[in-house]
Amino acid sequence: MFVTGTEPAWLAELNPEQRRAATYGEGPLLVVAGAGSGKTRTLACRVAYLLEQGVPPERLLLLTFTRRAARELLVRAEQLTGKNAPGRVWGGTFHSVGNRLLRMHGRLVGLPETFTVMDQGDAADLIDLVRLELGLGKQPRRFPRKDTLAAIYSRMVNAGTGLQGILEKQFPWCADEAEGIRSIFAGYVARKREQDVLDYDDLLLFWKAMLSVPSVRGRIGDLFDHVLVDEYQDTNALQADILLSMRKDRNSITVVGDDAQSIYSFRAATIANILDFPTQHPGTEIITLERNYRSTRPILESSNAVIAQATRRHSKELWSERESAQKPTLTTCLDESHQSHEVCRRILEHRELGTPLKEQAVLFRAGHHSTMLEFELTRRNIPFVKYGGLRFVEAAHVKDVVAFLRILENPHDELAWFRVLQLMRGVGPAAARRIMDTIGVRRTSGPDGAPSPLVNLLSGEAEVAPVAASEYGGLLDALRDCEGAATAPAPAVQIDRIRRWVEPLFVRKYDGVAARLRDLEQLAQIAGGYGERGRFVTDLTLDPPNSSGDLAGPPLLDEDYLVLSTIHSAKGGEWDVVHVLHVADGMIPSDMSTGDADDVDEERRLFYVALTRARDDLHLYFPLRYYHRPMGLDDAHSYAQLTRFLPSDIKHLFEERAAHSEVPEDAVVPGSGDAIGAVSRMLEELWST
């Protein structure tokens, strides 16, 4: 503790609870931090405090939900202490920290440090490969698809529950197929091991496995004096387990979270982690932060009213001293295009009044909910970046190039070969398989010292059909130019080299080649920050870059731009003005997840997260009418209902605005409606550019 009068100014600025949390000493600490209660500040102060107390930065482990969050925290801690030390703090997601620990100590549990990491999509593809080989799902009987299989597998691992239980509870329609699913999973796991490939879940599983070996556990537990975990409400059973083992008697542990903001149960996250924390870690001190510094009182009142309807109520009630006469608004729009129109109008209005675009955000439930708005923004030349939704690295052409890099990194990576080989004319699944068998991609038997498949390929062991000959020659050349650990060119140069090979192949295979090639340039640009190919490839899957607004073009860094985000990706963010789209039943709650009360409750929390992102102004939009065929020429439509999270008894907390239209709604005839107008404008744009 600091002697009174000598403590740094930043500590004095905290309220008593925040301060207690920031300066808490040894032992487990649970901070229950409501939305906008200065959680990030408190956490940053705690990091700064520990550093000031003399804890060496490299003995601090900071686990966050995204890498962005970790960076942000460390930057703030750095500003507070004025030291550069935070750079050496261990920070990142569970997955990235797991990766780092496994690269260092994985040998101890029989994992080579050169393993490659595959993303969810790759995992699903590998599972499908196994499924096909086992001949499962061929019958006319309904069998889960690869994405479903991957989801089942992942949930099983993360929740730590048996397959049967998962199937019955979460995937009842697949319960009959348990037998087949089990054998697919067994094959999938064997295949991963054979190739030294890990999926996301493996990063956690192997971390846990390392900790179960007493000698290794001592070594790893010894690395840290303090472990801090942010967003604890969104961790799962496996992660809680890891934390428990990471704690040696000496290291203290701090977790911060808010059960009202738990929105990741689809990833097996459970608020049981927060609730059980004091039991799992005896002697836990609990500190609750209930004062909200972010939002005005009317915004907070409405969000409190929304979350108060949860079937499992929590006693926490946030309060704020920020007065305002302005209630949040609820605007009823004719349809989606009218909504886009209204949002743009309001955004520009706020900008006129002095709120730059950067201080405004548009939030929505699903990635595609913003497509129409994106058109409108582009039309009006309003720059934006979009978070969430489909990501850059998931685009097929990017995956192709990354697969190429993965071959070089790990020549036993079956999926990578399979993908790259089929880019060539005349090479489909069968030919690819044949080549892979010839060069020995699969380590079926053979001694460890067998020559690498890459060497085999380069020495001309495989043969291809005449149609593929020239492209095949190009492949060999490209591989040769990028191969070699010491002599290989920088990752960015390698990508450039690969681009030269794939360009003609893309022309044959894909539409919009120009845009795709631009993406590859961007990929090379990202790679420019890396000296090592391996690190680059891993970071791509562990910390993927967002697709930078492909419609508005990447806004320059110093330029003002609007933020578009799924609610999930907006977690932890805050803006002066927040616009929430599609406040309609079926959108939020999504009709995909209105199965049981728990599902609906999670959607309610999601809505709550959206509302509590706003500092000064909150605007909700509700389109009355949805067209069944987005671009359809017919008039097929249906009427929406306002979200069930805004029942009539809390509506008075909002200022209701009807969409002003000159024509009464019923009188809108085809050809004069806003939607039709928007479509023609859009089409016009298509042929005029």
Place this chain on the structure above:
DNA sequence: AATATCCGTATTTTT
């Protein structure tokens, strides 16, 4: 065996 074409279906959130 690869590729073109057609039809039906599901449709979220992310490390």
Place this chain on the structure above:
DNA sequence: TACGGATATT
């Protein structure tokens, strides 16, 4: 719509 899977064609 857009994607995956199945069938038809080269």
